[in-house]
Each structure stands twice: as C-alpha cells, then as structure tokens.
Amino acid sequence: MQFALYVKHALKLIFIMKKHWFIAALMALACASASATGFYVVVPVQGKQVPGSINVALGSYTLPSGLIGTPYDGFNLKTLLSVTGDPDYTGYGVRWSLASGSLPAGLTLDANGAISGTPTATGTASFSVRATYKTKAGVQAYQIYVGTITIGLAAATPPTGVVGQSYSYDLKPLLSVTGDKAYTGTGVTWSVVSNTLPAGLYLTTDGVIAGTPTASGTGSVTARATYKTVKGEQTYDVVTLAIGVSLAAATPPDAVVGLAYNYDLKPLLAVTGDAAYTGSGVTWSVVSSTLPAGLYLTADGRIAGTPTAAGTGSVTARASYRGVNGQQAYQTVSLAIQVTLAAATAPDAVVGVAYNYDLKPLLAVTGDAAYSGSGVTWSVVSSTLPAGLYLTADGRIAGTPTAAGTGSVTARASYKGVNGQQAYQVVSLAVQVTLAAATAPDAVVGVAYNYDLKPLLSVTGDSAYTGSGVTWSVVSGTLPAGLALTTDGRIAGTPTAAGTGSVTARASYKGVNGQQAYQVVSLAIQVTLAAATAPNAFVGVAYSYDLKPLLSVTGDSAYTGSGVTWNAVSSTLPAGLSLTTDGRIAGTPTAAGTGSVTARASYKGVNGQQAYQVVSQVVTHGLVSFTTVGTQTWTVPPGITSVAALVVGGGGGGGSWINDNPGGGGGGGVLYSASYSVTPGQQITVNVGAGGYGGDKAYPSGTPIPAGVGGSSSFGSLTAQGGGGGAEYVAGKPCANATSGGSGGGGSSSCTTAGAGTSGQGTAGAPGGGGSGGGGGGAGGAATNSNGGPGIANAITGSTVYYGGGGGGIPSSGTSSGGIGGGGAGGSSSAQGAANTGGGGGAYMGVYSNGGSGIVIVKY
Structure with missing residues (x-):
C-alpha cells in the first residue's frame, strides 16, 4: 500500500517537474527501490520562490448527508479548493485539517481533503476546514447531516387480473424511502419473500407484479424492497378472474324519420366473472354498420341520431371490458308513421257520478307493423269540457261532473313523436232512476225461479236511454234460501225451503241509483x-x-x-x-x-x-131396417160416430069412387143422410109412419076423405113427411085440391071424368097420385104414373125397393079392380098390395086402397 502511494506521489512529481524529467525519473526509480527495501529516498529538487500573491480559498457547499451504518460515500473538499497566484500549483502540496468543530462520529478528514468513514450517530455536525498551501491557508465552515434510512411498502389492493389478459401492477408508487435526502427512486432492488400468486403472475426485478394469468383464483406475493441494505416488505393479494362479456340479442325500437332516436345497448350487456363490475369500464366500438342514414353507435353504447330516410339496417356493436369483448348485431327499422283519432260521440256524463271515456279505441296508428297500442302519450290542445271533467294522461276523458251542460276537448295522441288530434263533445246529464213496487210471483221449493225486475225500472233525464247500461246490486236481502238477485236484475235461483222473504234491489244507471223492496213467497207444492x-x-x-x-x-x-x-x-x-x-x-x-x-x-x-x-x-159395422109402424129406440154400437140413414114417410090413401072421380094417394116423402153424427151408446128414437087410410064410406058431396095423408117417419132429427091423400070430384062444384103431402107426394087433383089430370107433386121428390086413380109411386118413383111408379135404387142397400107408395083409387063405379097403387101389384076386389110396397086398387063396392107404410134404414 505504501509502495503504491509513493509511486502515485512520484508520478505526480514527474508531471510537476516537467523541465527536470531526468531527475524526476531517477526519483521515481529510487522511490520504487526504497519501497522494495523499506527505506525512503529523498530526492532534492530545485527550490522555487513562492510569490506573495498566492491566495487559498474554500468554497461554501452543502455536503451530502450520511446514513448511520452506511459507509459515507466521501466528499473530497479539493473540489471546493481554489488556489491562485501560483502558476506552478497543480493541486498538490495542500495540507488539510479541522480548523474548528468536529466531524460526525465515525467520519474523518484525510490528508487529501476527503471526508470518509461510516457514521455511527445521527445529527448535524458543524465544523470548519482549513486548507494550507505554502503558508497560505483558506478556512470554510461546513455541515454534515447524518440520518437513519427507513423503507416502507404501503398496503394496497392490486387490480384484478383477467385470465388471458396481460397484467401489470407497479409496486414502486407504494415504496417510501425516508432518511436519505439523496434518494431519487433509484438504487432499490426487489425480491420475493414468499409467493402464491395465481398461475402466470410473478414479481419482476423492478417491482412490478406482472404476467398473463392462466387460471382464475386468488393468491399473494410478499415483496421486499432493499435500498442501501435497508429492507421493506409487504404482502399483496391478487385476484384473477375469468371474465365473460356478452351482448344479448334484442329488437331495438323502431325509429321514425325526422325524430331523434336513442336506443341504449348497455342494459343488454352482461359481464360475468367479476363481482366488482358496476357497469363502468366498458368501451364500445362498431364492428360493422348498415344503419339507416342518420343513425350511428355512440361511444357510450347507444344507437342514436335522427333518421333521414325510411328503411331497415343493422349495426354489429362490440363491448370491451378489461380486454374481453362481446358483440351482437342489432337491426333498426326506420318508419313513416301516421297517427289519427277517429271522430266519435262520447257517452253522456252524469252530474255527481264518476265519468270515464277511453279514447284509445279511437286511435289509429299506421306505418308501424309493431304497434300494439302502447307507447302513446296524450295531451290537451284545447278544452271546454263540463266542470269536473278533464283528459287524463292515458287518453281518457274522466272526472266527476259538477254541473249539467255540454262541452268538448281537443285531444292529441303522440306516438313515436308523431301526433294526431280530434275534438270530442261530452254532455252532462241530470239522471233519475226509480224501481216500481210490485208483487213477485210465488216461488216453489226445488224449482228454478226467475222474476225479472227490468220491466219495473224507470230512467228519466236521459233521452238516449234504451234499457241497456243498467247494473243491479243488493242493498239488503232476506230472500228464501236458494234465491238471489242476479246481476241482470232478476230474482232467481232454486228455493230450498218454503217461506217468505224479501230483497231490496238497487238499479244503477250512469252512476245514479234507484231501489225498491220485493217480497217473494216460496211454496211447497x-x-x-x-x-x-x-x-x-x-x-x-x-x-x-x-x-x-x-x-x-x-x-x-x-x-x-x-x-x-x-x-x-x-x-x-x-x-x-x-x-x-x-x-x-x-x-x-x-x-x-x-x-x-x-x-x-x-x-x-x-x-x-x-x-x-x-x-x-176395430169397429163392427152393420145395417138395420125399421118397418114396424110406430116409435122405437136404437142404441148406437161401440165405436160408431157417424151413420147413413134413409127415412121414408107413409104413402097417401086412395080417393073416393063417388061420381066416378077417384084420385090416387101421393107417394111417401124421402130423406137421406150419408153422414149423421152419433156417439157410441147414444139412444136414438126411430118412428115409422103408417100409410094413409083409403076409407070405405061414402061422404057427402064435397067432403074430404079423412085420414088420407100418410104418416111421417123419423130417425133422430131426420124426418120424412107422408104422401098426400087422393081427392074426389063433386058435380056442380069446383075440383077439390089434392091433399098436400108436405115433403111427400101430393094426392091426385084431377077433375075430369077421364081421370087424366095432373098430380100434386110434393117438394121432396116423391110422386103425386095419378089422375086416373093410380097411387103415387114408391119413394123416388116417376112424377106421374097412373099405374103407380117404380121403386128407388136404395143408396144404402144398393137394390131397387118400393117404399111408401100411395094407395090406388077406383077409377069407375063397378070396375072390378081399382087403380094400381104406387109400387104395388094391381089391386083387386079381393086383395091389396103388400105392406110397404103401396096398396093395391080397391073393389068396386067402395073398398079404397090404403097407402103403403114408411120405412127407416140405418147403415153403421
């Protein structure tokens, strides 16, 4: 180390002593050699005069702060040193020392003017430093602050991650470093203490939770931030979601040309997999669009605008939330709508009665096939309605009139911005309703009962009243069990017990009431x-x-x-x-x-x-003949209700022979009924008439023959008269009239000696007596027949028989035989014709021929 320092100083000397490079080189070598042997070599250099104008100064400066336990980066005060006045000054040759005060504990000032060390206490140290150069010195005061670094990571809730979506959450904004004034955000290292983050997420070396989640779930990471060996850590929970975004299919409401349109798609948006979703955070975009001109998709998910033409188009809208997309196509129709309100006569209102007239049935909306009656708004253009009436927001004229009168309202109906309007008049009436008293018919237990009260109802004050529009209700009732008042004004039901009860019925018309009590009796019949x-x-x-x-x-x-x-x-x-x-x-x-x-x-x-x-x-039928002269009774057989009856009267007797002018008797009368009503078991009286008596006695001239007329025959109410008796001629006097036979034939009325005269024809078809003395024929015979007429074809028996012939007269005195009786064989002095066939002629000695008896024949 010392060797290195010496070499360093030697090199500096080489640069300083440029003019003496050889000596400098020798000094460097000498120093190196001395260092190797442990000795120092001092090389003398040429001295130099220091001029008196040298000036040494230290500049003021805020020294960097220190941190306890952290080596001080050091600060070389030489950077603040200024030496002037010595052209040979190269930065060396300066001595450094503290002029006053003291450095922070743990720091020292070295010979090169550097402050270094590791602070051991906090606080601010004030001191003065002296720099000396060639006897000149400069002093400057400095301060160093020593602090303690703290690192904190704030708690936070990272945003939710989405599976498949890139994720990034920066923790650096949560980092706080204090105690280091020099901290600028750099110099921090990040590491993981523990990690259970959802798959695909991790902590980056720059403090970001990042990645792309591959599965939904919840996990955490404990992140550590280290700055200048000081650490701070925090745990962060991260939730990853599997989000689904969908747009439901829907039919947007129709747009109307020229009207602002707005259809919000947000209610159709469904976001799943994110419990924190509140509807925000969604972006909208258009995938494709053919919307009608004037419409578009807005940035907040609405189809909006004002259509400029009718038509149909669509837009495919995309909704994006946290990078997940959902899209759907929506078709919009632009319509040309018309709204009309039909004219109508509003029903009358009644003072004091709640009124309600709905105009919606009068509304017509065209141009919109989807119109269903809803979506219409109503408003008043003008109104003079009777006091108490008004137009409601749902299209009704309503309220309670407070006075009678007539007024109107012009109502406007608006549908999808299109309007239609119409005026309606309303009349307010003062109506009265009454129910007349009446006695209800009796009811019967177990039998359905119905008594209509409507005919008892009277309504006045409304000229339009026709009987309809009335409602019925019970005010009070004690009707027999099983009976009740119906809603159409009938006391009805099936009584279950006998008894008497009543009901007070109320009839209401246009809100006005009338009532009446009715009693009903229930009978057990x-x-x-x-x-x-x-x-x-x-x-x-x-x-x-x-x-x-x-x-x-x-x-x-x-x-x-x-x-x-x-x-x-x-x-x-x-x-x-x-x-x-x-x-x-x-x-x-x-x-x-x-x-x-x-x-x-x-x-x-x-x-x-x-x-x-x-x-x-089966009814038994038969035929019965009655020939016995006189009265008898016939009982109608069972089942017989109608009979056929032939009734013939007796023939008239023959005339007298006196003066040789006899006359024949008339035939009996005939009556025939093809249908004579009877009843089974009925007792019917039958009478058979006798023939007229011809007599055997001469009477004074001009005297009629007694008992000459035939008797009548009858069956019940059917009666046939007898024939008339013959007449006689008296000399010197007029001819006697033939006796009338009623409904039988008349007697002869001949007045001639020849006897060829006319007969007295009857009115029932029986022949009269012959003028030559012949009797009238049997019933139905010829009108004139001197020898008696033939019989009739019997309508009942179908055979020809002779009934009720007239008696024959004697044509001349002393003749052996009289005139032939009607329907009988020729008479003689010894015999008459058989009964019921007309009598024969009498003998010359005055025996006159009687008429034939009658007959009654019944077919049943």
Whole structure:
C-alpha cells in the first residue's frame, strides 16, 4: 500500500517537474527501490520562490448527508479548493485539517481533503476546514447531516387480473424511502419473500407484479424492497378472474324519420366473472354498420341520431371490458308513421257520478307493423269540457261532473313523436232512476225461479236511454234460501225451503241509483195424477180422454186449475193416439192394439206423473131396417160416430069412387143422410109412419076423405113427411085440391071424368097420385104414373125397393079392380098390395086402397 502511494506521489512529481524529467525519473526509480527495501529516498529538487500573491480559498457547499451504518460515500473538499497566484500549483502540496468543530462520529478528514468513514450517530455536525498551501491557508465552515434510512411498502389492493389478459401492477408508487435526502427512486432492488400468486403472475426485478394469468383464483406475493441494505416488505393479494362479456340479442325500437332516436345497448350487456363490475369500464366500438342514414353507435353504447330516410339496417356493436369483448348485431327499422283519432260521440256524463271515456279505441296508428297500442302519450290542445271533467294522461276523458251542460276537448295522441288530434263533445246529464213496487210471483221449493225486475225500472233525464247500461246490486236481502238477485236484475235461483222473504234491489244507471223492496213467497207444492182406466178407442174413430179431472195440486192456495203444462214421459200408445198439451189422450187410431202413456203434469215447476193404458179396437159395422109402424129406440154400437140413414114417410090413401072421380094417394116423402153424427151408446128414437087410410064410406058431396095423408117417419132429427091423400070430384062444384103431402107426394087433383089430370107433386121428390086413380109411386118413383111408379135404387142397400107408395083409387063405379097403387101389384076386389110396397086398387063396392107404410134404414 505504501509502495503504491509513493509511486502515485512520484508520478505526480514527474508531471510537476516537467523541465527536470531526468531527475524526476531517477526519483521515481529510487522511490520504487526504497519501497522494495523499506527505506525512503529523498530526492532534492530545485527550490522555487513562492510569490506573495498566492491566495487559498474554500468554497461554501452543502455536503451530502450520511446514513448511520452506511459507509459515507466521501466528499473530497479539493473540489471546493481554489488556489491562485501560483502558476506552478497543480493541486498538490495542500495540507488539510479541522480548523474548528468536529466531524460526525465515525467520519474523518484525510490528508487529501476527503471526508470518509461510516457514521455511527445521527445529527448535524458543524465544523470548519482549513486548507494550507505554502503558508497560505483558506478556512470554510461546513455541515454534515447524518440520518437513519427507513423503507416502507404501503398496503394496497392490486387490480384484478383477467385470465388471458396481460397484467401489470407497479409496486414502486407504494415504496417510501425516508432518511436519505439523496434518494431519487433509484438504487432499490426487489425480491420475493414468499409467493402464491395465481398461475402466470410473478414479481419482476423492478417491482412490478406482472404476467398473463392462466387460471382464475386468488393468491399473494410478499415483496421486499432493499435500498442501501435497508429492507421493506409487504404482502399483496391478487385476484384473477375469468371474465365473460356478452351482448344479448334484442329488437331495438323502431325509429321514425325526422325524430331523434336513442336506443341504449348497455342494459343488454352482461359481464360475468367479476363481482366488482358496476357497469363502468366498458368501451364500445362498431364492428360493422348498415344503419339507416342518420343513425350511428355512440361511444357510450347507444344507437342514436335522427333518421333521414325510411328503411331497415343493422349495426354489429362490440363491448370491451378489461380486454374481453362481446358483440351482437342489432337491426333498426326506420318508419313513416301516421297517427289519427277517429271522430266519435262520447257517452253522456252524469252530474255527481264518476265519468270515464277511453279514447284509445279511437286511435289509429299506421306505418308501424309493431304497434300494439302502447307507447302513446296524450295531451290537451284545447278544452271546454263540463266542470269536473278533464283528459287524463292515458287518453281518457274522466272526472266527476259538477254541473249539467255540454262541452268538448281537443285531444292529441303522440306516438313515436308523431301526433294526431280530434275534438270530442261530452254532455252532462241530470239522471233519475226509480224501481216500481210490485208483487213477485210465488216461488216453489226445488224449482228454478226467475222474476225479472227490468220491466219495473224507470230512467228519466236521459233521452238516449234504451234499457241497456243498467247494473243491479243488493242493498239488503232476506230472500228464501236458494234465491238471489242476479246481476241482470232478476230474482232467481232454486228455493230450498218454503217461506217468505224479501230483497231490496238497487238499479244503477250512469252512476245514479234507484231501489225498491220485493217480497217473494216460496211454496211447497205437490202435483199428483190419479190412476184410472181409459175408455177403449176404435180404429178410424176420433178419440179423446181428458186427464185433467185426475189431476191434484196441493200447497198453493192460488191454484185454480190453470197454469198446468202436460207432456209425455214415455209413450207406447196405439198408432194415431198421443198426449195433447192440454192433458188429453186424443187422436184417431190407425190400428188395433194396446199401449200406454206416462203423462206428466207440471205446475210451477213441480211434476206429477201417471201411466194410462188405452185399448184400440176395430169397429163392427152393420145395417138395420125399421118397418114396424110406430116409435122405437136404437142404441148406437161401440165405436160408431157417424151413420147413413134413409127415412121414408107413409104413402097417401086412395080417393073416393063417388061420381066416378077417384084420385090416387101421393107417394111417401124421402130423406137421406150419408153422414149423421152419433156417439157410441147414444139412444136414438126411430118412428115409422103408417100409410094413409083409403076409407070405405061414402061422404057427402064435397067432403074430404079423412085420414088420407100418410104418416111421417123419423130417425133422430131426420124426418120424412107422408104422401098426400087422393081427392074426389063433386058435380056442380069446383075440383077439390089434392091433399098436400108436405115433403111427400101430393094426392091426385084431377077433375075430369077421364081421370087424366095432373098430380100434386110434393117438394121432396116423391110422386103425386095419378089422375086416373093410380097411387103415387114408391119413394123416388116417376112424377106421374097412373099405374103407380117404380121403386128407388136404395143408396144404402144398393137394390131397387118400393117404399111408401100411395094407395090406388077406383077409377069407375063397378070396375072390378081399382087403380094400381104406387109400387104395388094391381089391386083387386079381393086383395091389396103388400105392406110397404103401396096398396093395391080397391073393389068396386067402395073398398079404397090404403097407402103403403114408411120405412127407416140405418147403415153403421
């Protein structure tokens, strides 16, 4: 060491003594040799005069601070030294010493003017240093501060890392170094004390937690910062996240040309894997765009602008959060919208009653296929509505009118910035509602009941009232169990018990009320049908059997026999028969047989039923003739309701022979009925008329023959008159008229000796007597026949028979035989015609021919 110092000084001398280089070289060698042997060689040099103008000065300076336990970097005061006045001064030859004070403990001032050492105590040391050169000295005061270094790493929460994203968190801003005024941030070394950082992260040598996380999780690192051997450390927790960023698909609302548009995509953004996410920290960008002209994606995630043309376009928006991206395409339609409000007549309002008229059904929005009724705002353009009414924000004319009157409002509907408006008039009315008192019909236990109160309702003060728009409610009620007031104003239900109760019903129209109490009686009614045997029916014959006399109704004191409905529960009645709606088994059987019907009688909803059997028989038909003169009775057989009847009266008797002018009797009258109504078992009186008596006695001239007229025949109400008697001629007097036979034939009225006269024709088609003495023909015979007419073709039997012929007169005195009776064989002095065929002519000695008796024939 000493050798090195000496060499150093020798070299300096060489430079100082430039003019004496040889001597200097020898001195250097000598020094080296002496050092090697431990001796010093002093080489004399040429002296030099120090001029008196030399000046030595030390500049002022703030010396660097020291740190306890840390070697002082040293400070050479020669840098502050100024020596002037000696051109040979080279920086050497200066002696250094403390003029006053003391250095910090542990520091020394060496011979070269350097302060060095290791401080051992803190504090500020003040001292003066003297630099001496060739007897000249300079003194300067200095201070050195000695401090203690401390290093701290502040606690902090590093930002969250994201898997797959580069991560960097610098710890240097958390580092604090105190006690070293010279600290500038450099000179620090970083190291790891312990480490459980998520995979992919590490601490760099410059104090940065860095890397790219490969997995999510939570870990920590204890970092150490060392400065001038002083250490500070701190543990930092780092969370790495697996973040997902997505944009949900959605249909943006339609835009409208010329209207500002704004659709925020942020509500569609989903960020997962980061619990600290609050919605901020997202950047937005456009991947691609064909949005309608005037629209664009904003930097804060909104599709915005003002469309300038209709059309459809889209934008693919990208949202980025902590380096993770999500994107989605959104289509936007630009529409040309029209909004109209239809004209309408608002319903009338009522003073004091809450009013509500919705205008939304009158709103028409076109040009937007997605319009569903929502998104419309309402406002008033002008209003003179009746006091208490106004337009609401949801498009209703509402409120409670406080006075009657008429007013209007012009309403405006706005949809997506497009407006439509219309004026609506409202009339406010003073309405009155009343319910008339009435007695409700009785109800029946177990039977559905319905009594309508609407006919009792009166509404005044509203000329537009038509009966609709009324609501019904119960004010109070004690109706029999099972009955209630319905919402359409009916007392209805099914009573479950007998009794009496009432309900106070309220009718409300346009908010105005009217009420009335109604009493209802519930009855326990029983309906029964007695068992009975129905009479037999006959095929082809109208049938009727009344069940009403078999009906019994109890439990209703007001029952009078009416109000009953009839129906068949089941029926096997013979064909042609059925149960009528008025409770009769009726009809006309078309076939024989036995069947039954279970009839149900219903009264006020209560039913009673019973089965009834009916036998249908075939009717037996026949023919009966009545020929015995006189009265008798015929009973109508079962099933017979109509008969055919032929009724013939008795024929008239023949005329007298006196003066040789006899006349024949008229034929009996005829009456035929093809359909005469009867009832089975009916008793009908039958009478057969006798023939007129011809007589056997001469009467004074001009005297009529007694009992010459035939008797009438009858069947019930059918009557056929007898034929008239013959007339006689008296000399010197007018001819006697032929006796009228009523509905039978008249007697002869001949007044000639020849007997060829006219006959007295009757009114029922029976022939009169012949003028030559012949009797009138049997019923239906010829009008004039001196020998008696033929019989008739019987409409019942179909054969030709002779009934009720007139008696024949004697044409001349002494003739052996009289005129031929009607329908009979020629008479003789010894015989008459057979009964019912007309009498024959009488003998010449004054025996006159009687008329034939009548007949009644019935076909059933």
